[in-house]
Amino acid sequence: MLALLHTSPVHVPVFDALRDRDHPGVTLRHLVREDLLARAVAEGPDAVAPEVARLIAGAVADGAGAVLCTCSTIGAVAEAGAGDHGIPVLRVDRPMAAAAVAAGGPIVVVAALRDTLEPTVALIRAEAAARNRSGPAPRTLLVAGAWDRFRAGDRDGYLDLVAAAVDTVSDAGVIVLAQASMADAADRTSTAVPVLSSPRTGLRAAVVARAPGR
Structure with missing residues (x-):
């Protein structure tokens, strides 16, 4: 299973369509948190680092084999904590x-x-x-x-x-x-x-x- 961390629900059908076209059979779990982008813009990306880490840890507990952050604004924060989770954490860009x-x-x-x-x-x-x-x-x-x-x-x-x-x-x-x-x-x-x-x-x-x- 692959977990995707989004900051907008518009990404869900986009990545589902790409999965259906290029990677049939791969299970995607979408985590949509619009508030993360709003807070990152207001306070800086580091402000959301603890919550991003919590979401990634939850995805690992649910069986994710990797986490893909689709938001470029907080992608570096997600990627920076990859070593703490035991699975790949990638930024989409x-x-x-x-x-x-x-x-x-x-x-x-x-x-x-x-x-x-x-x-x-x-x-x-x-x-x-x-x-x-x-x-x-x-x-x-x-x-x-x-x-x-x-x-x-x-x-x-x-x-x-x-x-x-x-x-x-x-x-x-x-x-x-x-x-x-x-x-x-x-x-x-x-x-x-x-x-x-x-x-x-x-x-x-x-x-x-x-x-x-x-």
Whole structure:
């Protein structure tokens, strides 16, 4: 069984669909805690670390073979405590960051929530350092008004704003969609620049990493 820690219920059908397409037979358990993101934004990601650890411990007790955190804002907090739980704890955006570094060229990070930008840029820098890659620091693009659309439940409006912002980027080797909720915006863009999102590669990494027998 694979446990997924979400900070929005919109991720549940997305990951269920990816499981059905790419990993049939894998059992997913969704843990949805919207309050974690609100608190992380208000007080900083470290403020939610004890509760994240409690949720992971509960997932382990329920038989999870791995935990995947789908929120980029608190992903580093979840990943940092992995050694305490005896199973892999992954952040959904790490495989995406590795792919962005491997692609070469300037990287532009697009986000709807300002608090997501710094963790994503830090992750990309860490992946570049691990591969001895040098180059310009990732640039960031905050999509004005998009997060308000997301919070209001206007998914199409949210994705359209993200796609329109992505289409303004021309001088990049790759564009990174920092939040898992942005993934479908890639299908609405017209840019020739490769656009990377995290759900599919993140889920694949978690499925592969599951502890044996769980």
